[in-house]
Amino acid sequence: MSLAKSPWIIHVNVNSCNGCDIEVVACLTPLYDAERFGVLNIGTPKQADIMVVTGSVNYKNVNVLKNLYNQIPDPKVVLAVGACASTGGIFHNCYNVIGGVDQVIPVDAYVPGCCPRPEAILDGVVAALSILEEKKKGNIKGKEVKLKGSEVPSNA
Amino acid sequence: MLDNTIETTEIKSSGELLKTVEGLKSDGYRYSTMICLKANEGHDLIYIFEKDNKLKNLRYFVKPGEKPKSVSGIYLCALLIENEYQDLFGLTFEGLAIDYKGHLYLTPNSPKAPLA
Amino acid sequence: MNTNDILLAVLVLIGAPIIGCIASGIDRKITARLQGRVGPPLLQPYYDVKKLLSKDNMVVNPSQNFYVVVYLVFIVLSLLMLVFKQDFLMIIFVYTVASLALIVGGMSTGSPYARVGSSREIMAILSYEPVLILYALAIYLLTGTFKLTAVLDASSPMLMYTPLIFIAMIVVLNIKLKKSPFDYSTSHHGHQELVKGMTTEYGGPGFATIEIAHFYEYVFLTGLIFLFWASNPIIGVLLGIIAYLLIIVIDNITARVYWQWMLKLSWSVLLIISIVNIAFLYVSGVQLA
């Protein structure tokens, strides 16, 4: 239960157009006030539980994403916010876009929309909470994502 | 060409280019941006300058294999766009203030010169 | 040490974190309300700590958690010494051990942000430590001893004679609680240039330890304010609460400042007013009845 009451998030903007980002930030502001659920935008992966990713993966930020994922202590949940993070969205076949976040790190929940409303993101956080509890109970560890020399995921 | 072409002044050599740009700077023009187009195997560079909300455009043709001169020594702010074209078109500008060597946006594994 | 003392010690050990936890919950709630939000539940700090304890113990330097344990035990020790009316100067030195342990803990991780945060916090020592010791000196001048017995047994409040030091102490409290405008070494939310400053590399149980130590520290710092009106415990506690509220409000109406600015403030204003206060005590020779 404790996990579900204190989800600290780290917000990672990888390839986003800012639309999703500002909505993630809007979740924290008075009108939506995610802190009601104990959500803190904590900044450092070392203290985070939920990784909120906006935007798709490109060749430059793929390592960033993996590094940050590896630095979050278990149990952890990845929430892909927006069409870009979920599937690559409108940019899915741009030359510098590898695809959705799940091409690189395991994603636990997706939030649709371009951009998703803050309410949708809150839904996502709530969904992430139950996954977090499950992971704790089942002692499910996130696998260490290896940084490949080539920086290109095999399934890209 | 067509009637809605933008007005440009043709520049013949890179020496002339630098001189013209310097002249524009002393006339109080701001560097706005530069446009790169593929043309006749080479590239057309359209330099856009602005003063009092009016634009002045220079067009310079880069022959295949030619290394155009950077104007970042005159206008520092030109360095970003010139680096961008190094990435995207595979051009090489000489005398860049900061040379990202084709790694401004792209990393060694991304597609090379995608717009070329 | 008789049974009463042991009972009291146990009470402090258990009670202080509970009070501190609730205080920090109230703090967050009030902060949220000041910002026009609903805010987290009152027991949020408790949930946070519980969660942190159940997380993976991820470290960059295997010994980094040692320093936070030192931080915790020395905070507890200084609180206990306060409760047992020990030498105030000594309490401050013990408290310094705790502060330094946290700083060194930040440094020991070696991460750039933590180190910058720690070096700023070191500079903070320069601004609050003299005030704290001058406070001790004031107690000495008023009672003829550094032991707190005299203050706690006195029948008149110390605030009467030490108003300027009280003001300085409010600012020190603000610095120690790392609230805006003095949250440059680590802030409660990670929205600052140093991410989480000193505690950037701490997570899980290590960070939980820091949080628990903070609970004790809350109580300890309130205790320092309490001393100003120890003659009437109710007013004393009230004074502590008012000081807290004041700091929470200040937190919400100021931007973060530079440590340089704070150093200037403390050496030019806080120190001077404290010294003026001390000079007054020295010259007038008043004694706490």
Add this chain to the structure above:
Amino acid sequence: MMENTVMLLIIVPILFSLLFVALPKSLYKYLAWAFFIIGVALSVNLVLDGTGVVQIGEPNFAMFENIVLVLEVLVILFILAVSAKYKNWPTLGLGIISAALFAYTFTNVPGAEGASFNIDQFSQIMILIVNIVGTAIILFATGYMDEYEEHRHLHRQKTFYFTMSFFLAAMNGLVMADTLGWLFLFWELTTLCSFVLISYNMDEEGINNGFRALALNLVGGIALSIGIILLATKYEISTLSGIGTYAGTDAAAMAAVALPVALLCIGGFAKSAQMPFQSWLLGAMVAPTPVSALLHSSTMVNAGVFLVVKLVPAFAGSSLGTAIAVYGSFTFVMCSALALSQRNAKRVLAYSTIANLGLIIASAGIGTPLAVAAAIMLILFHAISKALLFLCTGEIEHTIGSRDIEDMSGLINKAPLLTTLAALGMVSMLLPPFGVLLTKWVSMEAASSNPVVIVFLILGSALTTVYYAKWLGTILSSSMDKNAVPHKKPETYFPLSFLGLAIVATSIFVFSIYSYFIKPQVEILLKTAPVISGQAGQFTSEIGAFAYAAIFVVLALAVLIYLATKNMFTPRTTSYYMCGENNLEKDRLMFRNGLCSYEKSSVSNIYLQNTFGESKLTTLGYAISIILIVIALAGGVGL
């Protein structure tokens, strides 16, 4: 037999210095071990012999007196010769003045019938420091000097060990001598040793700094000898204890001897490198580290404060005392502030040394029993901690090739034991429950009656915390690259560990030390004992209590909790937070920069050169300290 021990304490080091010259380098190690063991034995023996006065009367006196005369002449001739050789005119001038004063003394001052060594508890403490810490440092040097010389292409180890050992003899004489004339000789001998050792590298920097030290100490020596002349001619006092006895009679007597006492104190200030004389000690940092540890932190510079403390009965409670207290505390705060802007570890230590000596002087100036007790204890604890810190710095320098504090980050990964010892040294300088802080606490409590002094002490102690915290944090920060391998030689690590243990032991047994040494000594000096009691692991004065035992217990508890919980939460090592741009295959502190290449991140501490830099503060320090000294002197002549 105390008499024998006293003689042995002077003769044995001289013997060893000759042995170092006679024997080959390969045997130094064994020689140093022997010296260490004998040093410990002798000094412990002296303590066991108890206190008392050793009179040297006729017929031995004549012989000794002649030796002394010859030595004094030699000293002066050496100074004149060397300053002429290096064309150092100021030193030459001072040498000539010294010579003149010597001549005056020789002709005009009536000679004494005998001389005496006065072994009190203070001397015992000093003897312990000199012969245990001192020989430990020499032992350390045998593991250190080869590498030191190798890097600098020097072959002067014979000179080195000769002077170091000879210095111990001089220092032993100095702390035991009661006769002022003899004391003065030993005093000048230590100055000479210091000069030789500072110039050890024989490069321009070393020689210049050596001369600076020589010149400033000559100034002090001149003040000292004028004081001695005045005492002898005006009041017929020829012993150190005599001053106290004379001044102790009544306030008028105290006021009468104020001027010569002030002059003696100035001699002490110069030796202890107090402002405005501090520059020689900073210059002395060019000497090899063992020299800094031995002469310039734990022993020789203590001679100055030793003298001042011994003079306490002559100014306790007087306005001269107050002036000295203000002066000392001013040096304390000023040098602590100066240390803030330093990144050269040895300079930090040098400033810290000056500052702590200032604190001792301040305590002595306050002159209450509590304060004097603090002063003596501080000499002891400071000597041990500082010796350790200097030696650690030397060893660190050999490990990483730099004495810049900033280069020491990550040291804990490279040389864990060395770092732990250095950290212990630093912690012992500023945190409870260690001795230095205990004495700082005592002196603060003692100084609380003097608002100026206490404010200085408060500021100074905050500044001290800051500059040590920076250094401490830096060496303890992890960086995970293990390029340098620590040199593990017993000759270097034994002295370090020994000093580390000594810090802990003396801190734990602080109350025994207090009751055995300090309390009787304060009684001797001030005729009253400080009201300090120690029960239940507390150090209780009339106005406060220092619960050092509780802190030791809690510290142990912290270690236990850490060890116990370590296994509860198995730590998993991960990489630094680098905003996501780590590269784990390379250095863990590497990150990718804009040019798509990798770069190492580093963080340096804050030094505040603009506020606390030497250029900003030194002039101010000179001005104020000179004013304070003038005030002290003026008070002395009764203006």
Add this chain to the structure above:
Amino acid sequence: MTTVIPFGPQHPVLPEPVSLKLEIDNDVVVGVLPSLGYVHRGLEKFIDTKDYNQTTYICERICGICSALHGITYTRAVEKLFDVEIPERAQYIRVIVGELNRVHSHLLWLGLFADGFGFESLFYECWKYREAVLDVLERITGNRVIHSISRVGGVSRDLTKEQIDMTLKMLDAVESQVKDIEKVFVNNYTVKQRLVGLATMSKQLAYEAGTAGPTLRGSGNAVDVRETADWDIYKDLGFKPVVEKDGDCYARTKVRITELYESIKLIRNAISKLPNGEVAIPIKGFPTGEAIMRTEQPRGEVVYYVKGNGTKNLERLKIRTPTFANIPSLLLMLPGVKLADVPIVVLTIDPCISCTER
């Protein structure tokens, strides 16, 4: 030895992935090297696969913050290629949405900026007020952030009476709220401590460094493309560029606050002058020729270059975004400021990396 630290790409104080390598000496920045490419998607290449109509939606997603103005500028550029004049009412709706966009963007920036100097509660205030603007935008366009209102040939939705009333009501409320926060930004002692005299650029320097928008106008240059003849409506609405002359972070903040009032005024005027009629005309054929279109976005002037070749795809699309023009000025402003000021100085150009890198 100086301090070298990575600042970003994932850094909580910069919600966007820009990375700066900072070299710091004694707490003062002495060197800075920006690292870009974390949001580079390659949108200028997209025109190969998408027709000129679909490209509108891509341009809107160059940046989610001033997406409406991207869409508007793009569609106007293409309309210029077709050489068509779209209905007046559509033009006015574009202006209204565009200015609403600026209001929300400036409020957003004020909030983030406040957060940058550690003033959380002020950040929350700004974003609280911003929600009202977003509600209006949502009702007008159907989306809170990415509005998709402008299409080639006009706008996709008309403005109803109800929406106009709501807008006017919101403007009144927001105007008074802006007055409240203006007091804080302009008068609060700690805020002034942080902003006044920070990262000053002289008029000349800002001009030559090619800066744009409030960064440029904060240094005393009255350059605002809304003034040009390119788009007459602004003249009719009585637009005046907002200028402050001090050139520091404080001045740039004041520019943006004053622009809020200016935008509110423009929207009111536009609503009062809103003509009746169609909101879109059909466009036939494929674009040819070259055109440059410029618009003043919240962050400054955006330059669209479009080239058509008679097919449904454009031949070349080039966008010079305002942040692209402002980033070089960071190289000039950052050296010499304290580490603690880095986020403030970076935020003071109102960076939008996604538009810089496209």
Add this chain to the structure above:
Amino acid sequence: MGMLNLVLTNISRKPPTRLYPFEIREPFKEFKGRIVFNPENCILCGLCQKKCPPDAITVTKADKTWELNVFRCIMCTECVNGCPKDCISISNERAKTGAKEFIKVAVPIVDKPKAPKAETPKAASSK
């Protein structure tokens, strides 16, 4: 002190926070929430697929299916405007958060004039 006023006003009023998910505000009728497909009239012409900028729609003539990748749709309404048969409309209800969702609908083509049997939109897990 401007800020003091603001924060004190805040604390004296009820916070404006919407207690989502406990209190849900009615979505605006103009809100573009999700795409609704009515297979009844669809002729599988593929225009919507061609117009869709993010390629969220796949029309497969062979299988007679119309498929929407909900997690790729950007709510641009190009398909809504582009469909010659007005089969696509927009609803002001949000798409659901959670696992990736593909709406795959079998389209009853003209030869089956009545009672179209649409498969209920079903959620498929990630690809």
